[in-house]
Amino acid sequence: MDASNWIVTIVGLLLIGLIAWFFWGPKKGGSLAKVSSSGYQEAMIRVKNGYSPARIVVQSGKPVRFEFTREETTACSEMVVFPDFQKSAMLPVGRKIAIDLPPMKEGIYDFTCQMGMYRGKVIVKN
Structure with missing residues (x-):
């Protein structure tokens, strides 16, 4: 391989790593839910x-x-799934859809779209 092939290969691997980190890398913080x-x-x-x-x-x-408002028409955003609670809901475009979950124990609970591409976490603390 000559120098240009090495450069293209290295740049490609760096871009793959950056994309993987962006989508699956560790996330910090979170939005605090408000008590109504x-x-x-x-x-x-x-x-x-x-x-x-x-x-x-x-x-x-x-x-x-949780009150979900879907602002796009992609197929992946049609549904939200809470696997730990066996709950899911269809999300029509432009409508607010409320999903109620029971009191939870301390831990981290996932929610995703039906395809698993959109991901979120509920972080439960004392």
Whole structure:
């Protein structure tokens, strides 16, 4: 291989690494859910090119309500799935859809689209 082939190969590997880190690398922080007068911890989640926020921090032992608003028409964003709770919901474009979850123990719970490409986490703390 000559020098130009090596440069293209190295740049390609660096780009693959950057893409992998962006999508699957460690994420920090999170948005804190607010406690409403109904007693639920609530967070609004925008669905557009993923979930925003994708990490929501809640307190253990209190029920949770997420309100999803889908702002795109891609097939991947049609549904949200909470596998640990056997819950899922269709997300029509432009409508707010509420999903209630029971009080949870401390830990991390995933939520995804039906294809597993959009990912989020519920971080439960004491």
